[in-house]
Amino acid sequence: MTNAPVVFVVDDDQSVRSSLKFLLSTVGLHVESFDSADAFLRKNLPDSPSCLVLDVRLPGLSGLDFQRELGARKINIPIVFLTGHGDIPMSVRAMKAGAVEFLTKPFRDQDLLDAVRIALERDRTRREHEKEVLILQQRFDSLTSREREVISLVVSGMLNKQIADQLGTAESTVKVQRSRALEKMHAESLVDMVRMIEKLNGPSGRLR
Amino acid sequence: MDVHARDPADRIKQLQHCINDLISVLALPAMWSGGEPSRIVQTLLDALLRMLQLDLVYVRLKETGGQTPIEIVRFAQSQQDIAQPHEIGEILEGWLGANPQEWPLLMRNTLGDRDISIVPLGLGLQGEIGVIVAGSGRSDFPQQTERLILSVAANQASIGLQEARLRSEQKRVASELDQRVAQRTTELAVANEELRKEIANRKHAEDDLRSSEEKHRVIVETANDAVVSMDETGAILIANPATRRIxxxxPIEIIGKPLTMLMPEMMRKLHENGFKRYLATGKRHLNWQGIELTAQRKDGQEFAVEVSFGELTSDGHKLFTGFIRDISERKRAEDQLRASERNLQMTQAELARVSRLTAMGELTASIAHEVNQPLTAVINNGSACLRLLANRNLEPEVLRRALEGIVADGTRASAVLARIRAFIKKEPADKNPLDINEVIQEMLVLAGHELYESQVVVDQQxxxxxPFVLADRVQLQQVLLNLIMNAIEALASVINRPRxxxxxxxxxxxxxxxxxVSDSGTGFDLEIDRVFNPFFTTKAKGMGMGLSISRSLVESHGGQLWATPNSPHGAVFSFTLPAIEGTAS
Incomplete structure (x- = not known):
């Protein structure tokens, strides 16, 4: 979040690459361009909001294959596709696979800039969410196994007494373990705790 | 034996002996009955030699009825082989003249070392059969009884020989008859066989003739073609059933009538003259084998026929037979075929046009990316410059680089287009020296149906x-057909003046x-050269590529294609092609 956003451009045409870089630079965006999918894959991606502006027709790996390849590598970078001619079935496939936009060359500059802005925003949100889940996960990992047990039962809506009965301990013991778990998770309330557990159970979480 | 024996007893004995001998002699015919002359003679000789105790007996039979003469001699045991028969014969020859009446009753001669008395006796009344000669060395030979026995024996032998001769003659005649009968029978059998063969052949020939006649009759009767015969006067003699159908x-209606009634009016005189000339000179005024003519039906309708003629001379008269086939259906089919062939060619031309367009479409798709790349770059750079200008962010170096990029990409885009144009021009062309008039006429024929349907009057000048032009025939056809079809379409809406x-x-x-190619059609309201732009069309169904392609085809041949307005209506499409050496024949 602290790092400046980066736009990656992959197009085999040098003129197009440099013109895109120039256009995006006029709105203050940092651009890194590549002439092939392989060249992009060799790059270590920075920990900053980023997106990919990708020509569908590439030598070697096609744009759509490249999109699938990124998915397989768990690289969740938003993609703005560029195509030489409006091929509707191709654009539908790309959008279904999570593309942000599918632009037909030549395109209006504003359309590209809007698409890039949306893509970066989407990536920023995703990154924030992933970061939050990561912190929650670290906190959750610091709980003892008994504290995790107590917390999962608390979240499911059971009362302290019921938990004590189920675990075969005293109600006072449950009370202590519960307050210690909340403290370790930095939860301000039980409601806050439930929200955190839900995040951990979500698509970016590790529970389940 | 002595006949003159005095002793009565001897005499009686002698007579008895004679009677016995006579009985023996009379019995001889029973022994030789049915026998051959040689057997009769031998039996006789043996009997006489024994009976009369002769020293020799000789017989000579004359030649009769093809039988060889027989000459036999018998000697007594003691006189064995003293002479050969012919020697005896030769001796006798001197004594015995031709007439037996004149023969001596007795002759004496020396044979060997003995004197012999010889008695000749004729065989047959006149000695015609032969002679028998008995000889004995006894001095008293022949006694009366002996002479009697000899003469009786000679008579007996004569009768037997006569019979034998008769028999042999009969046999000969019978065998001759048999032979003749057999021969005749054989001859008859042969003749019979020949006759039978001839009958069979004739029957066969008749059958053949009948079946061939039958065949011909059936063929003629059932033929699909009309078979009509006429005589030298031109009158119809025969007409088969198909005549009615065609x-x-x-057939009964037209027999005896002139053949010309089957022809349209205009052909009758022609036929009559030609026929007269043929009869006079033997010169045919038309092909006799499968000529196409016009015939006329009973109802006056004229129709196309194919006729073959045959000529037959019979009994000095000429018979002409025509085999007339109704080909009106075939003609119609041929016309249809021609029409559909033309349609096919039109379709092919259309197909060629469309496939060219398709090829161009594919080409367009495949080059879109290539053209879009520089265009994209140009637009991106231009947009970026505008943004910088709007923000008053004016760094000349940045702007210069962007503008240089724009110029470079514009140039690049135009180079791509030039490549496309070059590609189109590279369509394989098979250029040969052509007579342009020939191609024009071909295309007018090809479009004949459309011209006719659209009621367009065509004038060729x-x-x-x-001179020949060096051109790809198909491409030239495409250009001409395109111009002709365009003209037809431009004329379609014309109703108040000739098309x-x-x-x-x-x-x-x-x-x-x-x-x-000039038409009196609608012409162009618009700027006339725009018609050559791709996708320009005034037609509802047009693709707007025809003139554009035609122009590039003409240009690829080193020529030019242009349009001018026609006066007072319509358009003129003109094209030139460089002439080459040589002149169309």
Missing amino acids: FGYD LTTDL LLLVQSRINESRDVLVE
């Missing part, structure tokens, strides 16, 4: 002896071959 006349299509060919001032 001409509408019952083609200059003969034009005219004028096709001209000539040499222009530059010594190029010039072709003009």
Whole structure:
């Protein structure tokens, strides 16, 4: 979040690459361009909001294959596709696979800039969410196994007494373990705790 | 034996002996009955030799009825082989004349070392059968009884020989008869066989003739073609049943009538003259094998026929037979075939046009990316510059680089387009020296149906002896057909004036071959050269590529294609092609 956003451009045409870089630079965006999918894959991606502006027709790996390849590598970078001619079935496939936009060359500059802005925003949100889940996960990992047990039962809506009965301990013991778990998770309330557990159970979480 | 024996007893004995001998002699015929003369003679000789105790007996039979003469001699045991029969014969010859009446009763001769008395006796009343000679050395030979026995024996032998001769003659005659009968029978059998063969052959021939006649009759009767015969006067003699189907006349109706009634009026005189000339000179005024003519039905309808003629001379008279086939259906089919062939060619031309367009479409798709790349770059750079200008962010170096990029990409885009144009021009062309008039006429024929349907009047003003042009025939056809079809379509909406299509060919001032296709159609309201732009069309169904392609085809041949308004209506499409050496024949 602290790092400046980066736009990656992959197009085999040098003129197009440099013109895109120039256009995006006029709105203050940092651009890194590549002439092939392989060249992009060799790059270590920075920990900053980023997106990919990708020509569908590439030598070697096609744009759509490249999109699938990124998915397989768990690289969740938003993609703005560029195509030489409006091929509707191709654009539908790309959008279904999570593309942000599918632009037909030549395109209006504003359309590209809007698409890039949306893509970066989407990536920023995703990154924030992933970061939050990561912190929650670290906190959750610091709980003892008994504290995790107590917390999962608390979240499911059971009362302290019921938990004590189920675990075969005293109600006072449950009370202590519960307050210690909340403290370790930095939860301000039980409601806050439930929200955190839900995040951990979500698509970016590790529970389940 | 002595006949003159005095002793009565001896005499009686002698007579008894004689009677016994006579009985023996009379019994001889029973022994030789049915026998051959040689057997009769031998039996006789043996009997006489024994009975009369002769020293020799000789018989000579004359030649009769093809039988060889027989000469036999017998000697007594003691006189064995003293002489050969012919020697005896030769001796006798001197004594015995031809007439037995004149023969001596007795002769004496020496045979060997003995004197012999010889008695000759004729066989047959006149000695005609032969002679028998008995000889004995006894001095008293022949006694009376002996002479009696000899004469009786000779008579007996004569009768036997006579019979034998008769028999043998009968046998000969019978065998001859048999032989003749057999021969005749054989001859008859042969003749019979020949006759039978001949009958069979004739029957066969008759059968053949009948079956061949039958066949011919069936063929003629059942033929699909009308078979009509006429005599030297031109009168119809025979007409088969098909005549009714083809001409509408019952055969009976037209027999005896002139053949010309089956022809349309205009052909009758021609036929009569030709026929007369043929009879007079033997010269045929038309082909006799499968000529196409026009015939006339009973109802007056004229129709196309194919006729073959045959001529037969019989009993000095000429018979002409025509085999007439109704080909009106075939003609119709041929017309249809021609029409569908033309349609096919039109379709092929259309197909060629469409496939060219398709190829161009694919080409367009495949080059879109290539053209879009520089265009994208140009637009991106231009947009970026505008943004910088709007923000008053004016760094000349940045702007200069962007503008240089724009110029470079614009140039690049135009190079891509040039490549496309070059690609189109590279369509394989098979250029050969062509007579442009020939191609024009082909295309007018090809479009004949459409011209006719659209009621377009075509005027050709083609200059003969034009030089050849070096061109791809198909491409040239495409250009011409395109111009003709365009003219037809431009004329389709014309209703208040003639629909005219004028096709001209000539040499222009530059010594190029010039072709003009003029119509009296709707012409163009718009700027006239725009018609050559791709996708420009005034037609509802048009793709707007025809003239554009035609122009590039003409240009690829080193010529030019242009349009001018026609006066007072319509358009003129003109194109030139460079002439080459040589002149169309």
